[in-house]
Amino acid sequence: MRYRKAFDSSFQATASLSASLAVLLLPMMVASVHAFDETKYPDLKGQWDRTAAPRWLDAKSAPFTPEYRAIFEENLKDQAAGGQGTDPTFTCVAPGMPRVMNAYEPFEIVVTPRTTHILMDHIHDSRRIFTDGREWPKEMQPSFSGYSIGKWIDEDGDGRYDVLVVETRGLRGPRSYDSTGMPFHADNETVINERIYLDKADKNILYDEITVNDHALTRPWTAVKKYRRKPDQQPMWREAVCAENNPHVVIADEPYMLSADGFLMPAKKDQAPPDLKYFPHARK
Amino acid sequence: MLSHRCFGSLLASALVMSLTGAQAHDESKYPDWAGQWRRPPGVNNQWEPTKPRGQEGAPLTPEFQAIFEANLKDQAEGGQGTDPTYTCIPDGMPRAMNVIFPMEMIITPNTTYIHIEYLMMFRRIYTDGRPFPEDTDSSFMGYSIGKWVDTNGDGRFDELLVETRFLKSPRAFDSSGIPLHPDGKTIVQERFYQDRDKPDVLHDEVTTIDNALTRPWTVTKHYNRVRNPIWVEAICSENNDHIKLGNENYMRSADGLLMPAKKGQKPPDLRYFNIKDAKN
Numbered sequence: 257m258r259y260r261k262a263f264d265s266s267f268q269a270t271a272s273l274s275a276s277l278a279v280l281l282l283p284m285m286v287a288s289v290h291a292f293d294e295t296k297y298p299d300l301k302g303q304w305d306r307t308a309a310p311r312w313l314d315a316k317s318a319p320f321t322p323e324y325r326a327i328f329e330e331n332l333k334d335q336a337a338g339g340q341g342t343d344p345t346f347t348c349v350a351p352g353m354p355r356v357m358n359a360y361e362p363f364e365i366v367v368t369p370r371t372t373h374i375l376m377d378h379i380h381d382s383r384r385i386f387t388d389g390r391e392w393p394k395e396m397q398p399s400f401s402g403y404s405i406g407k408w409i410d411e412d413g414d415g416r417y418d419v420l421v422v423e424t425r426g427l428r429g430p431r432s433y434d435s436t437g438m439p440f441h442a443d444n445e446t447v448i449n450e451r452i453y454l455d456k457a458d459k460n461i462l463y464d465e466i467t468v469n470d471h472a473l474t475r476p477w478t479a480v481k482k483y484r485r486k487p488d489q490q491p492m493w494r495e496a497v498c499a500e501n502n503p504h505v506v507i508a509d510e511p512y513m514l515s516a517d518g519f520l521m522p523a524k525k526d527q528a529p530p531d532l533k534y535f536p537h538a539r540k
Numbered sequence: 541m542l543s544h545r546c547f548g549s550l551l552a553s554a555l556v557m558s559l560t561g562a563q564a565h566d567e568s569k570y571p572d573w574a575g576q577w578r579r580p581p582g583v584n585n586q587w588e589p590t591k592p593r594g595q596e597g598a599p600l601t602p603e604f605q606a607i608f609e610a611n612l613k614d615q616a617e618g619g620q621g622t623d624p625t626y627t628c629i630p631d632g633m634p635r636a637m638n639v640i641f642p643m644e645m646i647i648t649p650n651t652t653y654i655h656i657e658y659l660m661m662f663r664r665i666y667t668d669g670r671p672f673p674e675d676t677d678s679s680f681m682g683y684s685i686g687k688w689v690d691t692n693g694d695g696r697f698d699e700l701l702v703e704t705r706f707l708k709s710p711r712a713f714d715s716s717g718i719p720l721h722p723d724g725k726t727i728v729q730e731r732f733y734q735d736r737d738k739p740d741v742l743h744d745e746v747t748t749i750d751n752a753l754t755r756p757w758t759v760t761k762h763y764n765r766v767r768n769p770i771w772v773e774a775i776c777s778e779n780n781d782h783i784k785l786g787n788e789n790y791m792r793s794a795d796g797l798l799m800p801a802k803k804g805q806k807p808p809d810l811r812y813f814n815i816k817d818a819k820n
Contacts, residue, residue, distance in 0.1 A: 373655070
């Protein structure tokens, strides 16, 4: 609500100024009607990289319901035995929100008047944040990245936006917070609120304050992600292709591994081989 | 008549706008390519959109024609031939421009981004005047440099010329498996332009220069615009029915079990399992 008021107030001030200038500067304004005034937005250009390991927060601090704490503990046991537990991304499905903001690979933020794009070359991690004033659609096709609506806010009233406030809904599963397998509720009613802003003292530091509302939690859970801008003017973007040489294989819901020489091998001690009933020769 | 004071304030205001505008991205200089671009109805995923898939008249050298024909035979038997994308690796260039799922073009002064909602493929086309680097990592989408051109001199760019290099393998032109040379020397040149009569139609004239070809091969792709799109997430790895073990491709049956992709295909080698546990 605070953000909305700030946004509205800033918008009114801008509208009033525009009205007084309109008569005198009409020809110029007509010419510049399509201009996207980048000076109104924070400079988010460049390549952003995480400043810590791609983990969410310590699982001990996760405010899980007893049911989901038990699911998480069970997942840890499975992982210790060589399984994947409730971490679904080993088959290269998208990490989804909010996990993508762990920033497994460097990312780029492209600000346009109607949409802010977060482009991340990892699995399927890029996001569109619509800032064109749209309402939530009545029906959303659920997705791992979700449907994100954002608002730019000029918090200090200096005529320049400094915070992007985002809400994301319409999510699907399975998702986890990170590779530890901390789970989300299976109902996929997760709502994620973000505040994305530059450090006031160091414009090469970006924060994303992320609050997760999810029925697997007893209360909203907030993490602050910190990213650092690389100094390169023309950064190199590495193409990351999860599906290329992925050693994980799932057969009938059972995870296996591919050996270095390309053979199927167990992921867990004493794991049975897959059922080969569709291969007549295997029954001999 | 404007008073001196008023004129002065106009001048001052104009100066402020002018200075502010120094960093403005003047969208009116660029074509309006916003929205979602899709393959036209009736066009499948073949490279040459005017011809049937697999009969596209690719000017392949005799060596690569033989590779292509062996690939067709393998595909007819249930294999994947020289089409590498069944494991969900990206199409790469130029195949990505088949636009199997819709694409978005995001124009900024220094870079034009093409975001294709399939395997989350996106291209960065640098339009900041940089030259090609002497060396860089090769990638499926390659390294692209573009130049905006105002062909009719009306003060607005209407064409984007692009050259793409530093491509990696394996790639094919489409699912029929038309191969590209694995030497990594492919060069792809493109001319993007909007249809003069139909602003909701975009063309991409794509010329591929590759050592598997006897001459540059040009095809023109067409895309139709959806103004207020819904973006549907397309994730190839989810429920992918293909399983590659070593150099063999198998399929996943409806009940999730491994099954042959080809008639008479041998089962996978289970040498790393304690075979007494085998269910077969």
